[in-house]
Amino acid sequence: MIDTSVCVHCGLCLPACPTYQETGMESSSPRGRVFLLEAIAKGAEPSLESVRQIDECLDCRACEEVCPAHVPVGHRVDQFRRDHPQWIRQSGSGMREQRVVRWLTTPLGLHGFHWAVRMSQGPRLRRLSQRWLPLPLKSLSRGLPKTMPRQLGRARWRSKAVSEPGGNRLVVGLFLGCVMDAVFATTNHHTADLLSDVGCIVEVPMSQRCCGALSFHSGDIEQARRLAVANIKAFESVAEVVVNAAGCGAFFKEYAEIFAESSPWQAPAKALAARVVDVHQFLDDHRLPNLDQRPLPEARLTIHDACHLAHAQGIRQPLRDLLLRAGYQVIEMPEADRCCGSAGTYNLSHPAMAHRLKQKKAADVPQEVSGVATSNPGCMLQIQAGLQDAGRLQRVAHTVDWLWEAYHGNSR
Ligand code: SF4
Numbered sequence: 001m002i003d004t005s006v007c008v009h010c011g012l013c014l015p016a017c018p019t020y021q022e023t024g025m026e027s028s029s030p031r032g033r034v035f036l037l038e039a040i041a042k043g044a045e046p047s048l049e050s051v052r053q054i055d056e057c058l059d060c061r062a063c064e065e066v067c068p069a070h071v072p073v074g075h076r077v078d079q080f081r082r083d084h085p086q087w088i089r090q091s092g093s094g095m096r097e098q099r100v101v102r103w104l105t106t107p108l109g110l111h112g113f114h115w116a117v118r119m120s121q122g123p124r125l126r127r128l129s130q131r132w133l134p135l136p137l138k139s140l141s142r143g144l145p146k147t148m149p150r151q152l153g154r155a156r157w158r159s160k161a162v163s164e165p166g167g168n169r170l171v172v173g174l175f176l177g178c179v180m181d182a183v184f185a186t187t188n189h190h191t192a193d194l195l196s197d198v199g200c201i202v203e204v205p206m207s208q209r210c211c212g213a214l215s216f217h218s219g220d221i222e223q224a225r226r227l228a229v230a231n232i233k234a235f236e237s238v239a240e241v242v243v244n245a246a247g248c249g250a251f252f253k254e255y256a257e258i259f260a261e262s263s264p265w266q267a268p269a270k271a272l273a274a275r276v277v278d279v280h281q282f283l284d285d286h287r288l289p290n291l292d293q294r295p296l297p298e299a300r301l302t303i304h305d306a307c308h309l310a311h312a313q314g315i316r317q318p319l320r321d322l323l324l325r326a327g328y329q330v331i332e333m334p335e336a337d338r339c340c341g342s343a344g345t346y347n348l349s350h351p352a353m354a355h356r357l358k359q360k361k362a363a364d365v366p367q368e369v370s371g372v373a374t375s376n377p378g379c380m381l382q383i384q385a386g387l388q389d390a391g392r393l394q395r396v397a398h399t400v401d402w403l404w405e406a407y408h409g410n411s412r
């Protein structure tokens, strides 16, 4: 069990916590959650309201980044969810979420999800879905891209660098992600192109699966382990595994923690985690060239720092450096690393809080920018939906998409 008893109750985490910012209640702050968890660990019987307050945590890790005592609040809440699924169920959120996640992380479920998303792009179905879908899904569906390209994972893909003679090119594996590949396959195509631009040979193993983060965070550790083993095998032959979804990248880097010390998969999980690299970090390290000309005078972007990139992986500057190098102007929004409320399946389990955080994030997007750059599919859907709800026309896209448009697109 993770030890949270080192909390010194200093309160430095309170201003960083999005749920505390919304409610102003101690019980929905990191310090309050630690207090409740400690009381339960000592044998107190929790009320349903206490369980709700703990479970309302977004696992955004903002508190962990500022905590001087390094209290792992998000991890501890995750563990509480896994240890006490019956309390989470009674509090009214977990069950529906877990069923959806279990279905989504099977190959069949993923095909079904992709098919449903493609179907919903037709104008008639789009209108129908706006009438019949429950509120959280209705709002999210508004953030879906208007056209859906083919998924990259249907065929083994190799970059053009394969056919070029000579040189010891780095062979990298591209992780596709389940939601990313189903909804934002274009971003995967663009990622492969940019990796090719910096001279890599890109491999897309067909046997790769969902990273397992959704299963793990919804309490299904066995499914998360099965998915991790599949990915360890799928990527064993590549030097590095490039990940463009912040949530997946953070989870890959913690793969070793989901296996027991005695498990034969612990060492391979640790080895894979060490070879995982975030796409922004990779492209920054491998020096995408400078573009000496701005793409368009109106190409002003703002950045939303996805929680699992900024707080969990400590990656912020490479996004900014890459966009500037590509010729964009970057205008910062306030609290760029405050959670947008997407948080995995939080939209399904906590629609009211997710909605408030979405509205707040959309309101923070500066009026003068033409778009938002971010790095997680959930954030892309959530912020796009928030902007559309507010009647605003700005486009939300992955940082890689904006970069691709500057280097390959016709925006020039
Ligand atoms: S969790 Fe960390 S920052 Fe928050 S009150 Fe405890 S010690 Fe302070």
Ligand code: SF4
Residues within 6 Å of the ligand: 016, 017, 018, 019, 020, 029, 030, 033, 056, 057, 058, 059, 060, 061, 062, 063, 064, 073, 074
């Ligand atoms: S992980 Fe995020 S939502 Fe949860 S207590 Fe920490 S700051 Fe608050």
